[in-house]
Amino acid sequence: MPAFPFQNSYSKLPESFYWKQNPTPVANPRLIAANESLAHELGIETNWLQSPEAAEVFAGNAVPDGAEPLAQAYAGHQFGGFSPQLGDGRALLLGEVASAKGRRDIQLKGSGPTPFSRRGDGRSALGPVLREYLLSEAMHALGVPTTRALAAVVTGDTVYRQEGEVAGGVFTRVAASHLRVGTFQYFYAKGDHDSLRTLADYAIERHYPDAATAENPYQALLAAVIEAQAKLIAQWMSLGFIHGVMNTDNCAISGETIDYGPCAFMEGFHPHCVFSSIDRNSRYAWGNQAAMGLWNLSRFAETLLDLLDSDSEKAKLIAETELENYHQQFANEYQARFCAKLGLPLQTGSDFVRVTLETLAEHSVDFTLFFRLLTRFAESGDNAALLALFRDQQAGQDWLKLWQTTVHDQPDATTMQAVNPVRIPRNHQVEAVIQAGYQGDFTPFQRLHAALSAPYEESEEHVPYEAKASPEQMVHETFCGT
Numbered sequence: 001m002p003a004f005p006f007q008n009s010y011s012k013l014p015e016s017f018y019w020k021q022n023p024t025p026v027a028n029p030r031l032i033a034a035n036e037s038l039a040h041e042l043g044i045e046t047n048w049l050q051s052p053e054a055a056e057v058f059a060g061n062a063v064p065d066g067a068e069p070l071a072q073a074y075a076g077h078q079f080g081g082f083s084p085q086l087g088d089g090r091a092l093l094l095g096e097v098a099s100a101k102g103r104r105d106i107q108l109k110g111s112g113p114t115p116f117s118r119r120g121d122g123r124s125a126l127g128p129v130l131r132e133y134l135l136s137e138a139m140h141a142l143g144v145p146t147t148r149a150l151a152a153v154v155t156g157d158t159v160y161r162q163e164g165e166v167a168g169g170v171f172t173r174v175a176a177s178h179l180r181v182g183t184f185q186y187f188y189a190k191g192d193h194d195s196l197r198t199l200a201d202y203a204i205e206r207h208y209p210d211a212a213t214a215e216n217p218y219q220a221l222l223a224a225v226i227e228a229q230a231k232l233i234a235q236w237m238s239l240g241f242i243h244g245v246m247n248t249d250n251c252a253i254s255g256e257t258i259d260y261g262p263c264a265f266m267e268g269f270h271p272h273c274v275f276s277s278i279d280r281n282s283r284y285a286w287g288n289q290a291a292m293g294l295w296n297l298s299r300f301a302e303t304l305l306d307l308l309d310s311d312s313e314k315a316k317l318i319a320e321t322e323l324e325n326y327h328q329q330f331a332n333e334y335q336a337r338f339c340a341k342l343g344l345p346l347q348t349g350s351d352f353v354r355v356t357l358e359t360l361a362e363h364s365v366d367f368t369l370f371f372r373l374l375t376r377f378a379e380s381g382d383n384a385a386l387l388a389l390f391r392d393q394q395a396g397q398d399w400l401k402l403w404q405t406t407v408h409d410q411p412d413a414t415t416m417q418a419v420n421p422v423r424i425p426r427n428h429q430v431e432a433v434i435q436a437g438y439q440g441d442f443t444p445f446q447r448l449h450a451a452l453s454a455p456y457e458e459s460e461e462h463v464p465y466e467a468k469a470s471p472e473q474m475v476h477e478t479f480c481g482t
């Protein structure tokens with residue numbers, strides 16, 4: 001068995017943090033995809049990835065040397081309601097490896113039931129495996145902090161889901177860690193202060209080592225997590241990304257995007273846009289994400305109160321002061337990203353960004369095409385394709401005139417190219433890949449994956465992936481499907 005260079009630390013934490021167990025084998029695993037460049041970064045031999053043994057490992061049928069599989073305990077607020085015990089119900093941490101970019105978790109998702117499975121089967125359908133692979137790698141290529149995809153297998157077993165009996169899959173996820181706001185909430189809800197301190201110290205050492213030497217390390221931890229989330233959510237929004245399940249158990253302390261369930265990239269822009277079938281009250285709509293991020297961070301701050309100061313009033317004041325920074329951090333990042341998208345100098349004002357988004361919403365203009373065709377207009381002076389996005393051409397022309405005045409006819413086209421993607425994972429394309437996958441055809445998966453690997457580069461070959469959905473192709477709802 002080739003060595004994964006495991007150097008595990010989570011398994012050394014107290015037993016209350018996890019449940020140790022091995023994955024449950026599947027019938028007939030077959031490798032669908034393996035990420036060579038990521039494997040290389042992690043010090044895993046790339047030749048080995050295509051071996052029969054690799055499929056066994058990525059399916060959970062074989063446990064590699066040095067792995068110490070465990071299900072992590074965590075709690076979480078789901079759509080505002082608190083569950084004191086969630087935990088890895090269908091995932092297992094195999095272990096951690098040290099990469100050039102730092103320590104990374106390697107986790108199997110869909111690897112069988114654990115004590116945290118509740119009514120679930122501990123498995124994953126193939127569709128969500130393909131979805132998470134594509135979406136997380138697309139986000140990485142777009143430059144967004146995110147968990148990564150190392151491998152996907154089809155298990156040879158079936159699972160029962162909303163759509164009936166479908167093929168099962170196992171996904172191998174790589175993350176800076178799987179510490180979530182919900183991990184802190186798990187111990188907070190139990191009143192287990194010792195574990196909270198151990199967890200906070202572990203988070204500092206693993207993600208924010210500078211905090212260790214701050215005057216108040218736990219305050220520095222809180223500040224760092226707040227800043228990472230503010231920046232992350234602003235970046236999501238600048239790409240039209242809707243996470244879909246921003247529950248506290250899906251909010252990573254590292255600042256990576258985690259849990260690609262019913263997430264989606266918006267097509268026709270509207271701030272109230274929601275795709276997730278389970279988000280009945282639009283809690284996690286595109287335009288609510290900043291507020292929901294702050295709500296999650298407030299839950300995080302609560303868990304740290306005892307650590308922030310032994311005087312509870314002082315602790316509250318510290319937490320509030322840190323949380324107040326969020327608005328400005330988010331606003332700065334949001335403004336900078338949208339100004340860059342529009343080719344404007346930063347100081348050119350939030351009013352124009354607001355007016356632009358109002359115009360897009362009023363005319364339901366495709367978000368990604370709008371910014372990319374504006375980029376092409378800035379390069380070439382040809383506005384026909386851009387104006388064609390507007391049902392009402394006059395409205396498009398009026399907006400364009402305003403833009404030209406605002407940029408003084410000198411847009412920063414180079415920056416625009418670097419921040420406005422040509423291609424995003426469009427919902428209808430992802431859906432088509434999943435349907436083909438269930439038929440045993442993974443060519444559409446590979447093609448879409450390739451098209452999304454350099455999303456800011458124009459490419460003749462990948463032009464078909466630029467188009468928005470036709471009315472018949474339009475996806476109105478996305479599902480967790482777990």
Ligand code: AMP
Nearest residue numbers: 086087088089090117120121122123482
């Ligand atoms: P998620 O929707 O992925 O954030 O998961 C929320 C919780 O449900 C976590 O505790 C998961 O482990 C658990 N869960 C989701 N799907 C399953 C499943 N098929 N079997 C067992 N637990 C699951």
Ligand code: MG
Nearest residue numbers: 249250258259
């Ligand atoms: Mg989750």
